[in-house]
Amino acid sequence: xxxxxxxxxxxxxxMPTMTRAERQLASHMLGNFPLSVLGTVATIAQDAGVSxxxxxxxxxxIGFSGYPEFRAQLHxxxxxxxxxxxxxxxxxxxxxxxxxxxxxxxxxxxxxxRQTLSQQDLRTFDAVRDLLADKSRSVYLIGGRLxxxxxxxxxxxxxxxxxxxxxxxxxxxxxPPALLDMSAGDVLVVFDIRRYEPSVQQFAExxxxxxxxxxxxxxxWVSPTAGVARHILTSQIEVPSAWDTIVPLIALVESMxxxxxxxxxxxxxxxxERMERFYEEMLLFKRMR
Amino acid sequence: xxxxxxxxxxxxxxMPTMTRAERQLASHMLGNFPLSVLGTVATIAQDAGVSxxxxxxxxxxIGFSGYPEFRAQLHxxxxxxxxxxxxxxxxxxxxxxxxxxxxxxxxxxxxxxRQTLSQQDLRTFDAVRDLLADKSRSVYLIGGRLxxxxxxxxxxxxxxxxxxxxxxxxxxxxxPPALLDMSAGDVLVVFDIRRYEPSVQQFAExxxxxxxxxxxxxxxWVSPTAGVARHILTSQIEVPSAWDTIVPLIALVESMxxxxxxxxxxxxxxxxERMERFYEEMLLFKRMR
DNA sequence: TCTTTTTTGAAACAAACGTTTCAACTTGGC
DNA sequence: GCCAAGTTGAAACGTTTGTTTCAAAAAAGA
Numbered sequence: 001x002x003x004x005x006x007x008x009x010x011x012x013x014x015m016p017t018m019t020r021a022e023r024q025l026a027s028h029m030l031g032n033f034p035l036s037v038l039g040t041v042a043t044i045a046q047d048a049g050v051s052x053x054x055x056x057x058x059x060x061x062i063g064f065s066g067y068p069e070f071r072a073q074l075h076x077x078x079x080x081x082x083x084x085x086x087x088x089x090x091x092x093x094x095x096x097x098x099x100x101x102x103x104x105x106x107x108x109x110x111x112x113x114r115q116t117l118s119q120q121d122l123r124t125f126d127a128v129r130d131l132l133a134d135k136s137r138s139v140y141l142i143g144g145r146l147x148x149x150x151x152x153x154x155x156x157x158x159x160x161x162x163x164x165x166x167x168x169x170x171x172x173x174x175x176p177p178a179l180l181d182m183s184a185g186d187v188l189v190v191f192d193i194r195r196y197e198p199s200v201q202q203f204a205e206x207x208x209x210x211x212x213x214x215x216x217x218x219x220x221w222v223s224p225t226a227g228v229a230r231h232i233l234t235s236q237i238e239v240p241s242a243w244d245t246i247v248p249l250i251a252l253v254e255s256m257x258x259x260x261x262x263x264x265x266x267x268x269x270x271x272x273e274r275m276e277r278f279y280e281e282m283l284l285f286k287r288m289r
Numbered sequence: 290x291x292x293x294x295x296x297x298x299x300x301x302x303x304m305p306t307m308t309r310a311e312r313q314l315a316s317h318m319l320g321n322f323p324l325s326v327l328g329t330v331a332t333i334a335q336d337a338g339v340s341x342x343x344x345x346x347x348x349x350x351i352g353f354s355g356y357p358e359f360r361a362q363l364h365x366x367x368x369x370x371x372x373x374x375x376x377x378x379x380x381x382x383x384x385x386x387x388x389x390x391x392x393x394x395x396x397x398x399x400x401x402x403r404q405t406l407s408q409q410d411l412r413t414f415d416a417v418r419d420l421l422a423d424k425s426r427s428v429y430l431i432g433g434r435l436x437x438x439x440x441x442x443x444x445x446x447x448x449x450x451x452x453x454x455x456x457x458x459x460x461x462x463x464x465p466p467a468l469l470d471m472s473a474g475d476v477l478v479v480f481d482i483r484r485y486e487p488s489v490q491q492f493a494e495x496x497x498x499x500x501x502x503x504x505x506x507x508x509x510w511v512s513p514t515a516g517v518a519r520h521i522l523t524s525q526i527e528v529p530s531a532w533d534t535i536v537p538l539i540a541l542v543e544s545m546x547x548x549x550x551x552x553x554x555x556x557x558x559x560x561x562e563r564m565e566r567f568y569e570e571m572l573l574f575k576r577m578r
Numbered sequence: 579t580c581t582t583t584t585t586t587g588a589a590a591c592a593a594a595c596g597t598t599t600c601a602a603c604t605t606g607g608c
Numbered sequence: 609g610c611c612a613a614g615t616t617g618a619a620a621c622g623t624t625t626g627t628t629t630c631a632a633a634a635a636a637g638a
Contacts, residue, residue: 019584019585019586020585020586020634021585021586021587022585035364035367035368038364038367038368039364040624040625040626041625041626041627042624042625042626045587050586050587051586051587051588052587052625052626052627053586053587053588053626053627053628053629054585054586054587055626056626056627056628057585057586066626066627067625067626067627068594068625068626075324075327075328078324078327078367079323079324079327100411100414101544101547101548101551102406102409102411102414102544102548103406105543105544105547105548106402106406106540106544109402109540109543109544110399110402110403113395113398113399113402113536114320114399115317115320115321116320117391117392117395117399118319118320118321118322119316119319119320119322120391121301121304122389122391125389125391145445146442146445146446148441149438149439149441149442149445150438150442152437152438152441153435153438153439153535156434156435156438157435157532160531160532195568220312220313220316220317221309221312221313222309222312222313224605232304234312234316236316236320239543239547240547241543241546241547241550242449242550242557242558242561243446243449243546245539245540245543246442246539246543247402247536247539247540247543250535250536250539251395251398251534251536254394254398254528254530254534254535254536255390255391255394255395255398257530257532258390258394258528258529258530259390259391259394261530261531262390268531269531272531308614308615308616309604309615309616310615310616310617311615329594329595329596330595330596330597331594331595331596334617339616339617340616340617340618341595341596341597341617342596342597342598342599342616342617342618343615343616343617344596345596345597345598346615346616355596355597356595356596356597357595357596357624
């Protein structure tokens with residue numbers, strides 16, 4: 001539609017061929033760029049002291065089909081200027097063979113991840129980190145059919161950093177007895193994405209009734225468990241397939257692990273070293289047989 | 290009109306009192322802030338997957354008289370950030386909180402994912418898809434300490450698409466007897482990232498000796514199991530923390546699932562529908578007790 | 579100065595917009 | 609398990625918006 005880089009350049013370049021009223025308009029636009037161009041045709045016309053038709057004729061003259069297209073262009077440019085590194089859309093997709101299923105899927109996964117991370121409330125994130133870093137609280141984890149593996153991964157990694165971490169079995173009938181050992185102030189981490197599982201929700205409610213702190217990792221449609229959750233971390237999980245992606249959830253979990261590690265690096269390193277030693281001794285033992 | 294500093298804070302603060310559709314909307318707005326909020330009610334509604342009335346109700350709920358006022362507020366905030374090139378940068382940098390661990394970690398994860406997917410050999414990917422789609426071959430999956438959860442996830446999802454899928458237990462002493470049931474041409478999917486586990490490698494070698502097809506998901510340094518693997522899919526997994534990220538591995542696995550589903554959609558859908566029915570009947574059964 | 583051409587904005591218009599209504603649906607309480 | 613309360617989106621509504629028309633005003637040319 002245009003060979004110019006930015007709208008601003010485009011406005012300046014058009015100046016010489018403009019009439020009196022149009023120059024007055026362009027001058028006003030450039031003087032209050034880009035705030036002046038956010039409003040409606042009527043607003044701009046009034047602020048610049050010209051009529052609405054002049055505004056329309058003007059944007060036509062510099063190459064747009066109409067005012068909506070002009071504003072869309074401006075929005076796009078503003079978006080680029082305002083975008084954070086995470087929010088930013090990198091055009092790396094161009095290099096890929098775009099038609100291959102792997103790449104079509106991958107682009108959507110990255111989009112989900114990007115959105116999930118950029119919308120994350122940092123205060124919630126920090127609050128959860130503090131809860132999990134608090135060694136006076138025991139931590140319990142639970143997940144549904146597809147999310148149990150996330151809970152398992154989280155558990156394995158958490159074990160490196162602290163004790164009193166328990167993954168609840170996949171059999172709901174073992175949960176009530178497990179409740180016996182949980183006390184007020186303990187943390188229950190719940191993973192629940194659609195289709196949400198009633199048994200998981202019921203358990204979270206029981207835990208909440210016992211004054212436990214419930215942390216919920218869920219999808220953008222939000223599990224009903226949210227009702228009893230102290231902290232909620234949501235992920236975008238929709239991809240073009242019959243099921244959803246857990247990638248953003250994993251990314252959140254790993255970010256949390258990384259933050260926890262930073263929060264208590266001294267202890268973590270010690271535990272890591274001890275674990276390494278134990279692993280080595282296990283191997284030695286095996287070799288001696 | 291409001292006691293909050295920015296629109297973004299206002300959106301987040303409202304989250305707890307929101308309904309499902311409203312949360313979905315707020316989530317979308319925050320995920321693509323501020324670009325998403327520049328458009329019309331209809332645009333936002335469609336992008337967020339809710340109806341136009343929901344958008345209007347939402348902005349009313351957080352304290353605006355209507356959508357025009359909401360957009361005016363956003364324009365004002367954007368104007369403040371964009372107006373002066375000098376003040377712009379510091380103000381925006383504040384909000385970015387780029388130094389927050391979540392954001393630092395997130396950028397690296399996205400970079401890993403990007404590299405993993407763009408380096409992927411599509412022929413290998415397709416070959417593995419064909420192996421897994423071949424119903425005359427049984428599929429077995431195995432993983433290490435941290436990768437077992439990936440194998441578990443893959444297994445759960447594969448079960449939806451085909452039968453004869455088996456996740457090997459986490460106890461190595463159960464593996465030799467399991468070998469009895471495996472025959473030439475069957476597929477063994479191995480997940481192994483550093484630090485590579487000798488027991489997993491040994492098992493892969495045994496399987497290879499039995500003429501099984503070994504598919505290896507590993508990291509950029511490549512597990513020693515590669516020696517007996519027919520197909521190798523590598524992932525970039527290095528992040529600024531004491532351990533690695535499995536996000537690219539999960540993304541590969543999910544892409545594979547998506548490709549498999551496309552390859553045999555008829556069967557998959559049938560199985561999905563049957564599964565849905567079974568789940569429903571299970572729930573009915575529970576309710577009837 | 580007079581005519582022709584161009585420019586401009588008030589008013590009318592059509593399209594798009596935000597908003598309201600209402601019936602279907604879901605959720606929570608007994 | 610039923611009913612009440614709350615939530616949701618399709619359709620209808622009135623309003624605002626961008627656009628076109630057209631006649632008046634300004635500018636250019638003779």
